[in-house]
Amino acid sequence: MKLIINETLRLHPPVPLVPRLCRETCEVMGYRIDAGTRVFVNAWANGRDERYWDDAESFKPERFQGSAMDFKGVDFEYLPFGAGRRICPGIGFGMATVELALGHLLLHFDWELPHGMRPEELDMCEATSLIVARKTELKLIATGRVPLPAAT
Secondary structure: OHHHHHHHHHHOOOOOEEEEEOOOOEEEOOEEEOOOOEEEEEHHHHOOOOOOOOOOOOOOHHHHOOOOOOOOOOOOOOOOOOOHHHOOOOHHHHHHHHHHHHHHHHHHEEEEOHHHOOHHHOOOOEEEOOOEEEOOOOOOEEEEOOOOOOOO
16 A cells, blocks of 8 residues: 555655755756745656656556655655655654555445446546646545444
């Protein structure tokens, strides 16, 4: 499950553009960046860059199997939560919440696409703004399979 979450965060980072303020004048890849300049790290583009990822547009969770790469801001080609002193402070809580919710959804429900739709027919286009979201709604049919515990 962690591999799937990591691959999802690579392709669909929660914040696609990570803002930073340059503290001192420097040069990056031949470009002069003056102190006080606001720069944006494109985490979305980094996650799809063929220089860092084989078959970058494909969803392959196994690419994280046995990999030392994580989302703690050390590997700059994978920055779903930012990096450095301004990294998201809620990483641990957020990941625990996602793992718990996803685990329960997978345990208690069988999932299928509506009306015989095939997976390759899914529209995975994104609408980008401050966050990345799907352009179209994802419609799934959930069928309960394990009884939920009774509320007390």
